Structures are given as structure tokens and as C-alpha cells.
Amino acid sequence: MADGASGKPQSPATSSKEWHPPWALPLSDKSLYYSDDLLSEEALSNNLKVLSDSGSRVPRSPRIRELLERTRKLIALGRSLGMELAADNLEYWLSCAGGIRTMSKKYFEQDDDIIAQLKNNHRKMIVQGAERRLKSKPEQLFPSSARYMLGGQKIVSPAPNDLLAKGETTLYYEDTNEDYKAKELTVALGGFTVYSEVELRASPLPPEEGGGWRVTIVSWKSKIYDRYNWDPGKYTVIPPFGVIHDDEMLEIEAAGFGKQYMLLSEEWDVTDESLLEPFVVH
8 A cells, every 4th residue: 555545444344465474594503593302202392282173184195194293282382481472373373263363552652674564664654645645635535546555444434634624634654574483473474564544633734833724643553463374385494393384384284284364463552653753744
């Protein structure tokens, strides 16, 4: 979405948009990250939660049984390393529950990379969107066409230029960044999309102050979302567990022991002062 859409959001029944997270971890000496006792049978057993559905069914294929056992050990390993989000997401996929899984905002609202993304990308587009509206005409529609956001969960339809006509509006923006430093987010999600919903208020400035408008950010709310799925031909290196091939996970899905789903975080209020500073449009 290129220009900070505004308008009344609607909710369609389904979404056709999918994101494909390219998981990746550096291959390195396992001693830099883990100790051998984390892979002991006792450690894995203690950190493996009870799985629903797929955990109580036994596949006929020895190949699928082997892949399921490796996947359950991977879940236990993630939990033993404190990567609860990654473990919970993979376990949910294995449960075949599908639908939407809601993640706690605690993983995202204070993450430095996400805050930087909001500063460098989202605020810039919100300011540009406000400038376009204030320098346009009241009857012009924004956005020019409907925008599908939040993975299709929300549609922002064209609407009159309320920022110029009424002095207030809400702008929407989202983008994807796969370059996150936090190992937890990289393993749990790979790349994901950050969504912002920003309420603005514009007040005319007197001629002695140069004219134009002073724009105040009344509120800023964000979420992240992603499609939890696998890509043919891709793989992930997870020391000391080994290589996890997406094709193997797709085998599990084809056998009915895993299911894609949508990940959606809780909404959080953006509170960083540098993001909420008012700005002037001349």
C-alpha cells in the first residue's frame, strides 16, 4: 500500500493473500548457542506440551511418523531454549486447528526493529498521505481504489477527503520487513507484515506562522500478521537440531497432520514520542 489509505474499513469473509516466511538461522558451532543436555530425552519430554488432534492420531506411514517425531522434538527444543512463540506457533500448526491464532503484543510492541520500521517507513508514509490530502480538494477520494489490508481482514474503501474538509481522518499503512535481529521473531515468523492505523487532526496555521496546517497524531495503533505456511524447496538450519526442509513439512500437511493458518497479533498503542510528534504541512 503506497500512500497511507484512508476511508471506512470493511471486513471481507476470506483472504487470498499469503506471506511465505523464509526462515533462516546461521549455521554455527552449536556450543555458541546450546548445551548438549538441552537435547536429552528428559529435557525434550519435559518441554513438550500435549498436542491436540494430530498428537492423538498415529499415521500409517513410517515416513510421516518419523517426520512428526522430529517436529515434536523441535517444538520441545524451542521451548527448552525459551523460544515460546516459535514453539507455540509450530505446535498450533501441528494441531491442524487452522483459522487465526492470536499472538501476544508483548513480542512486538517494544521490539527495536519494529519501532525502527514504524519510524523509517510508516511515519514517512503517514506524513506524505496527510500532505497529499491537505494539498488536494475536499471532494477528492482517498485512497483512489479499495485497499486490502491485514491479509484481507480489512478493506479500506475510497472516502471523501475528511482531513481537509473536517480537519480529521484515519490513515492506514502496512509493509513487510524480513530483516529482524531478534532470533525469536526470525524463528517464529520469518518475515511478517506490520500494520498501522493512525488518527490525525489538522488545524490551520495563521499567516504570521507561515500558513498551512499543524497536524497532530491523536492515536496510533499497530498489529502484525503473517501466514504460517511452507515453501517448496526452502529449508531452515537450526543448530544443533539440523536442517528442517519445508518440503518435509508439506509432506506432513499432505498427510493431514499439519495445517496452514493466519497469525495475528494483539493490537498495541504506539507510545514512542518521536513517532507521535506533530508535523506541519505548508
